[in-house]
Amino acid sequence: MINKKMGNKEFNFEERLIKSKEVFRGKLLKLTVSEVKLPDKNVTEREVVSHPGAVAIVPMTSHNEVVMVRQYRFAVGKHTLELPAGTLEEGEKPIICAKRELEEEIQVRANKWKKLISIYPSPGYCNEIIHIYLAKELEDLSKAGNKGENFKDVQNNIKNIRKSQVKVKKSEKDEFINRVIIPLKEVKDKILNGEIMDAKTIVGITI
Amino acid sequence: MINKKMGNKEFNFEERLIKSKEVFRGKLLKLTVSEVKLPDKNVTEREVVSHPGAVAIVPMTSHNEVVMVRQYRFAVGKHTLELPAGTLEEGEKPIICAKRELEEEIQVRANKWKKLISIYPSPGYCNEIIHIYLAKELEDLSKAGNKGENFKDVQNNIKNIRKSQVKVKKSEKDEFINRVIIPLKEVKDKILNGEIMDAKTIVGITI
Structure with a gap:
């Protein structure tokens, strides 16, 4: 993945979702911790706040x-x-x-x-x-x-x-x-x- | 509180913390739900994401x-x-x-x-x-x-x-x-x- 070039010659660093866990849901915000696969195939966690916009x-x-x-x-x-x-x-x-x-x-x-x-x-x-x-x-x-x-x-x-x-x-x-x-x-x-x-x-x- | 004017003639809408509960602490973010007293003395909750800057x-x-x-x-x-x-x-x-x-x-x-x-x-x-x-x-x-x-x-x-x-x-x-x-x-x-x-x-x- 890390060496794959896109059509426009830019690197693709997309992170693939493995699994997601909602740790908080409030009146305004939601917080999720997601396990993702990195471009080098390693795995890391992303903390994401969800907001309605x-x-x-x-x-x-x-x-x-x-x-x-x-x-x-x-x-x-x-x-x-x-x-x-x-x-x-x-x-x-x-x-x-x-x-x-x-x-x-x-x-x-x-x-x-x-x-x-x-x-x-x-x-x-x-x-x-x-x-x-x-x-x-x-x-x-x-x-x-x-x-x-x-x-x-x-x-x-x-x-x-x-x-x-x-x-x-x-x-x-x-x-x-x-x-x-x-x-x-x-x-x-x-x-x-x-x-x-x-x-x-x-x-x-x-x- | 609602009618109290500041020295510069602006209204003071400060919200006073009553109590705070940490609902998540991750690698990057912390999320707290706080009970606060509004200027009209009513009580509401504020969801706050803490970030190191x-x-x-x-x-x-x-x-x-x-x-x-x-x-x-x-x-x-x-x-x-x-x-x-x-x-x-x-x-x-x-x-x-x-x-x-x-x-x-x-x-x-x-x-x-x-x-x-x-x-x-x-x-x-x-x-x-x-x-x-x-x-x-x-x-x-x-x-x-x-x-x-x-x-x-x-x-x-x-x-x-x-x-x-x-x-x-x-x-x-x-x-x-x-x-x-x-x-x-x-x-x-x-x-x-x-x-x-x-x-x-x-x-x-x-x-």
């Missing part, structure tokens, strides 16, 4: 601002500033999930959508794929019930970022989120100065 | 090419093209790990190092942090034993990417890696056309 959205206002979320991330023990994002429900198409999450998580509806990229956050040990979308022509559903209000109008009335904050507790979910609107230039500064460290957010903004 | 390196030749690795990733079931990277050993400083991994993984030594950024690949459920470095003034240790050879000289002798491939089996590790040298412009094209999907690689190249 996710979406992230870059919601851009007509003023070149990004609607982001500030939330507490228990796994890293701090508040983070990230793009709105969410986990795919079973069988859910990514674009449908993105539209749903934008409404549920930050109470925004977008009329223009564009797929940017799909990424693997941790291909070494996790099968999660994150689909990232650009969303434009935003309506703010947090005003006036569900009627919607053009973001441009909302923004003309606000003096600074802080006043645009909306605190959201997602219904039936254990997520507490602080919606913030930040000029794209400032978001880029926050990436360079280390305030934003979330991979999907950095990819969505810099791609 | 990692480094990734952008090794740039004097010809504006990137030395990358092609390998099979069992977790996502395919060969990927990524920056050289590796896991921190216990107590190891990231820059030391980066230098070690560059030599071990792709047999390259760099004389100029610069920290680019640190990222969380999956802050929603994993504590892994990846430190990304730019490495320049490269020496190719795969030639002439450990004496080293300037990459510029090596490259003057090669006709195309394929000839620069070195197949490496990392000693005492179960990793099979194919070293490839690709012009930066081509790497960026491969990100945009979806061939490169690894988050740390995209961040290291586009930042």
